[in-house]
Amino acid sequence: MTTILNLDVPRTLDALVSLLLSSPPSQPVEAWLFDDGPSRKAAEEKLAAAGIKARIRSAYKPLVYFFLEEVDVSSLTRIEVGYPVHAAADPHRFLIEAYPLAALVGDAEISFRPNDLDLVYDVTLVTKSGETSTHAVFAPNIVEDDHVGAPVLRCCGWRRAVGIADAGQRLKADFEILFLAAINAVKQHHWERQQPYFDRLRIAVDLPANDRDLDFCSESISLREAMHEDLFFAVRECLNAEMGAMAGRGGARPGQVVPDIRAAKADPRIVMTVENFGEHSETTGPESAIETASRPLKIGQIRNELSKIEGEPIKAISREGREVLGRYHKGPGPAVLISSGQHANETSGPVGALRAAQALAADPNSHFAIVPVENVDGYELHQRLIVENPFHMHHAARYTAFGDDLSFTVPAPAYERDARMAALALSSAKLHLNLHGYPSHEWTRPMSGYLPRGFELWTIPKGFFLIICTHPGWETIGETLLDEVARRLAEDKNLVDFNAKQIECVRLHMPNAPFEVRYGIPVLKQVSSLYQAPLTIITEATDETVYDQTFIDCHEAQTRTVLFAVEAYRRLAENSDFPAV
Numbered sequence: 001m002t003t004i005l006n007l008d009v010p011r012t013l014d015a016l017v018s019l020l021l022s023s024p025p026s027q028p029v030e031a032w033l034f035d036d037g038p039s040r041k042a043a044e045e046k047l048a049a050a051g052i053k054a055r056i057r058s059a060y061k062p063l064v065y066f067f068l069e070e071v072d073v074s075s076l077t078r079i080e081v082g083y084p085v086h087a088a089a090d091p092h093r094f095l096i097e098a099y100p101l102a103a104l105v106g107d108a109e110i111s112f113r114p115n116d117l118d119l120v121y122d123v124t125l126v127t128k129s130g131e132t133s134t135h136a137v138f139a140p141n142i143v144e145d146d147h148v149g150a151p152v153l154r155c156c157g158w159r160r161a162v163g164i165a166d167a168g169q170r171l172k173a174d175f176e177i178l179f180l181a182a183i184n185a186v187k188q189h190h191w192e193r194q195q196p197y198f199d200r201l202r203i204a205v206d207l208p209a210n211d212r213d214l215d216f217c218s219e220s221i222s223l224r225e226a227m228h229e230d231l232f233f234a235v236r237e238c239l240n241a242e243m244g245a246m247a248g249r250g251g252a253r254p255g256q257v258v259p260d261i262r263a264a265k266a267d268p269r270i271v272m273t274v275e276n277f278g279e280h281s282e283t284t285g286p287e288s289a290i291e292t293a294s295r296p297l298k299i300g301q302i303r304n305e306l307s308k309i310e311g312e313p314i315k316a317i318s319r320e321g322r323e324v325l326g327r328y329h330k331g332p333g334p335a336v337l338i339s340s341g342q343h344a345n346e347t348s349g350p351v352g353a354l355r356a357a358q359a360l361a362a363d364p365n366s367h368f369a370i371v372p373v374e375n376v377d378g379y380e381l382h383q384r385l386i387v388e389n390p391f392h393m394h395h396a397a398r399y400t401a402f403g404d405d406l407s408f409t410v411p412a413p414a415y416e417r418d419a420r421m422a423a424l425a426l427s428s429a430k431l432h433l434n435l436h437g438y439p440s441h442e443w444t445r446p447m448s449g450y451l452p453r454g455f456e457l458w459t460i461p462k463g464f465f466l467i468i469c470t471h472p473g474w475e476t477i478g479e480t481l482l483d484e485v486a487r488r489l490a491e492d493k494n495l496v497d498f499n500a501k502q503i504e505c506v507r508l509h510m511p512n513a514p515f516e517v518r519y520g521i522p523v524l525k526q527v528s529s530l531y532q533a534p535l536t537i538i539t540e541a542t543d544e545t546v547y548d549q550t551f552i553d554c555h556e557a558q559t560r561t562v563l564f565a566v567e568a569y570r571r572l573a574e575n576s577d578f579p580a581v
């Protein structure tokens with residue numbers, strides 16, 4: 001194990017309080033930091049006890065916090081928000097950062113429009129008793145070169161005096177210092193010039209910040225989660241840039257990057273170590289009835305459920321040495337491939353895949369192959385990460401232990417991808433039901449331009465989503481299949497209501513999000529030869545990471561998608577001529 005960074009960072013909030021206590025300012029002070037609400041409030045009270053007036057706000061999502069901490073929303077009938085537009089950012093960047101405000105204002109009417117102010121939201125509030133007030137809500141940000149040398153508008157700390165003309169100045173906060181130190185350590189380290197650079201790069205961060213749940217679906221505001229997401233992708237982009245690969249793509253194999261962000265009471269701290277994989281044990285635990293599983297299954301139960309399905313075994317070995325298992329269940333009908341766990345932090349797919357496959361196995365006409373967890377190393381990593389942060393999205397578990405996306409792996413040997421290739425070869429399936437998920441709540445990168453680079457469409461959840469990917473020539477069959485599956489899924493009123501709630505909010509905060517809604521199900525169509533089968537249906541459930549009824553609803557929709565698609569595909573196969581492959 002090699003340590004490439006070991007850094008304690010004084011907590012900026014404490015340093016500011018000490019500074020103000022030791023030299024009390026003549027004017028009240030405003031500051032914006034990366035701290036949770038209770039910590040900022042405690043600091044304000046400590047200063048107030050010494051006669052110092054200070055307002056310490058959140059540098060992250062300042063408009064949402066303005067409404068949470070400074071406005072009595074229940075008294076309002078109308079809210080008008082002007083949001084800033086900055087040349088160095090997506091035009092909707094600050095409208096998106098205001099998410100999910102539209103869902104948090106009760107029965108007040110809310111509208112958004114761009115303004116021409118510099119990093120300031122202008123807010124007009126009208127109360128039920130007819131009083132109008134206006135407010136300027138500052139969103140401190142700074143343009144700097146990012147980790148790949150491109151200018152980026154990033155959230156930052158700030159301090160200014162109140163009551164005098166003072167634009168204030170940047171206050172480089174602990175959150176920023178930790179992030180930039182990690183990037184610098186990766187850039188300064190001498191990596192061997194071959195892929196993968198390492199088995200595992202662990203980034204252990206202690207961050208004294210607790211999450212705040214919001215009263216809308218699975219939304220919460222989490223600085224720890226934002227740190228995980230931004231570090232994970234930024235470090236990979238740095239390494240990919242170093243390798244000469246295109247930043248952000250799945251193809252490069254840097255190794256496994258694992259940000260491990262823990263809640264702390266003490267000062268922030270970061271330790272980065274390069275480790276060998278060592279053991280490859282798997283998390284064990286009790287099994288639950290699969291139809292009503294209320295949390296991600298343990299890998300042991302997944303293997304037990306798979307073994308209940310009759311058929312020829314499929315097996316590959318992962319990068320870390322774990323078994324990737326599947327089954328080929330031969331039958332008279334047209335074959336389909338059911339796979340899940342390509343991205344292992346998307347955990348409703350394996351449950352849905354197995355539930356559907358067990359139902360199909362009872363039908364003598366069915367013909368399918370199944371690989372329920374393709375990325376077993378990522379699945380184990382997710383199991384470990386949810387112990388500390390059970391509700392976070394944990395993209396560290398998305399890729400294989402090589403750090404690549406197994407669907408697009410190019411260099412041989414292919415490791416876990418061999419299971420998918422064997423399933424396709426054995427079954428000759430032309431339809432691939434490829435079950436996925438995405439964050440159940442907002443996904444951000446506050447140090448790197450806010451939106452998740454390359455994944456902007458998935459920033460804000462928009463319900464259970466279907467994508468049809470067809471090889472050229474298969475578009476008509478793909479369209480029929482997509483329409484039929486969406487129509488059948490929409491028979492579930494709960495699912496349509498859930499989707500509608502999320503779509504309504506996303507339309508207000510991300511008006512240009514490019515998707516179509518069919519029967520209440522958001523859909524996308526792609527024509528490409530990128531995927532292995534000529535017809536691929538990708539599901540996207542809002543399952544990172546959810547539990548209880550929300551999790552059950554996700555795997556129910558996954559299960560139903562597979563069963564409806566198989567039914568529709570059988571009918572299509574009987575009545576149409578498929579193109580030659």
Ligand SMILES: [Zn+2]
Binds near residue numbers: 346436
């Ligand atoms: Zn996925």
